[in-house]
Amino acid sequence: MNESVTSTRYTGLIKNYLNRLPIDPNGKIISLGEGHTPLIQCNNINIVQEKNIKLYVKFEGLNPTGSFKDRGMTVAVTKAVQEGSKAIICASTGNTSASAAAYASRAGIAAFVLIPDGKIAMGKLAQAMIHGAVVIQIRGNFDDGMRLVKEVAQHAPVDIVNSINPYRLQGQKTASFEIVDELGHAPDFHCLPVGNAGNITAHWIGYTEYASENGALQTQACNLCAGNCNFNHVAKSSSRPKMLGYQAAGSAPFLRGAMVDNPETVATAIRIGHPQSWDNAWCVSKESGGWFDECTDEEILAAQRLLANEEGVFCEPASATSVAGALRDVENGKIPAGSSVVCTLTGHGLKDPDTAIKQATSKMITIDANLDDVKNAILSNMP
Numbered sequence: 001m002n003e004s005v006t007s008t009r010y011t012g013l014i015k016n017y018l019n020r021l022p023i024d025p026n027g028k029i030i031s032l033g034e035g036h037t038p039l040i041q042c043n044n045i046n047i048v049q050e051k052n053i054k055l056y057v058k059f060e061g062l063n064p065t066g067s068f069k070d071r072g073m074t075v076a077v078t079k080a081v082q083e084g085s086k087a088i089i090c091a092s093t094g095n096t097s098a099s100a101a102a103y104a105s106r107a108g109i110a111a112f113v114l115i116p117d118g119k120i121a122m123g124k125l126a127q128a129m130i131h132g133a134v135v136i137q138i139r140g141n142f143d144d145g146m147r148l149v150k151e152v153a154q155h156a157p158v159d160i161v162n163s164i165n166p167y168r169l170q171g172q173k174t175a176s177f178e179i180v181d182e183l184g185h186a187p188d189f190h191c192l193p194v195g196n197a198g199n200i201t202a203h204w205i206g207y208t209e210y211a212s213e214n215g216a217l218q219t220q221a222c223n224l225c226a227g228n229c230n231f232n233h234v235a236k237s238s239s240r241p242k243m244l245g246y247q248a249a250g251s252a253p254f255l256r257g258a259m260v261d262n263p264e265t266v267a268t269a270i271r272i273g274h275p276q277s278w279d280n281a282w283c284v285s286k287e288s289g290g291w292f293d294e295c296t297d298e299e300i301l302a303a304q305r306l307l308a309n310e311e312g313v314f315c316e317p318a319s320a321t322s323v324a325g326a327l328r329d330v331e332n333g334k335i336p337a338g339s340s341v342v343c344t345l346t347g348h349g350l351k352d353p354d355t356a357i358k359q360a361t362s363k364m365i366t367i368d369a370n371l372d373d374v375k376n377a378i379l380s381n382m383p
């Protein structure tokens with residue numbers, strides 16, 4: 001039976017959005033069934049109810065390796081394989097290396113990953129290692145790794161699969177398609193944590209592509225930058241969201257207006273001081289009428305706990321930055337009452353169990369193994 005004609009089985013975002021991606025459908029496609037992640041409406045957060053906000057979280061932690069990086073990786077690795085590549089390389093704060101390692105295994109090619117010594121969450125390191133990547137720890141941070149990857153790619157036969165690879169952004173734009181397909185329209189606001197700013201750029205490419213096909217945009221050259229961005233559209237309607245990018249306060253070059261040399265934050269996935277999509281992200285922000293803001297580590301962890309406690313959704317610290325920022329801007333009215341808001345939860349909480357356990361508010365009760373003690377433990381802790 002010809003599955004592509006008669007089956008509704010989901011087999012990944014390349015097959016799902018084939019006519020919107022620069023992939024040869026007759027070549028080999030490297031997929032793990034990524035994409036198609038749930039858009040969960042948050043109903044239990046007080047401020048959201050008070051202000052009549054429709055708040056949705058797009059739970060990208062439910063991708064095959066637990067982060068949105070898989071959306072970009074399926075396209076980047078498929079392209080690399082179709083062009084005959086035998087090895088890929090990336091610098092990573094963890095999730096890119098996990099994803100690159102998995103897709104390289106799937107494709108039967110080699111993966112080399114450069115990670116910052118000691119600053120990567122345990123789950124992510126486990127993934128890179130179990131998939132058989134060559135893990136190169138550097139005594140330096142992500143930005144050092146990125147610089148080295150760009151240099152070494154000129155001297156060795158390896159394809160870079162960081163978000164400077166344009167196929168990464170092509171894959172990641174499909175998250176916007178899914179949101180519009182599901183809601184029937186774009187949200188008023190879309191909130192993302194920002195590290196290299198590839199993902200906020202990719203989402204804008206996706207929203208723009210849909211909106212321009214609907215005839216809601218008029219095309220004209222970008223007048224917001226010196227022509228360094230990827231966009232040539234100016235909004236003529238509210239068919240695209242305002243894009244809000246939130247950074248960790250100790251790692252916030254977009255707030256400083258300049259690169260940051262020694263970024264620090266508990267949200268290791270966005271511990272990046274030299275964003276690779278700097279010009280694109282400024283254009284996204286201006287063209288969409290959005291803004292950047294920063295959250296402290298305390299606010300980020302509080303948002304992570306809130307989502308876990310109130311909504312049953314466990315994301316990693318970096319991901320919670322989008323919710324921390326959104327809730328603050330709902331509270332102060334920058335996001336008006338009645339708005340629809342999507343927050344991207346970029347990665348799964350299980351990536352970083354150490355941080356979760358350290359800050360969890362749950363009681364751990366140790367007792368003897370007998371019925372009375374168990375009964376007591378329950379009755380004395382009933383709500």
Ligand SMILES: *Cc1c(COP(=O)(O)O)cnc(C)c1O
Pocket residue numbers: 067068069095096163193194195196197198199200269270316318319346347
């Ligand atoms: C990669 C990553 C980010 C940052 O995305 P950029 O495209 O670099 O801005 C945020 N959160 C998580 C969990 C990530 O893995």
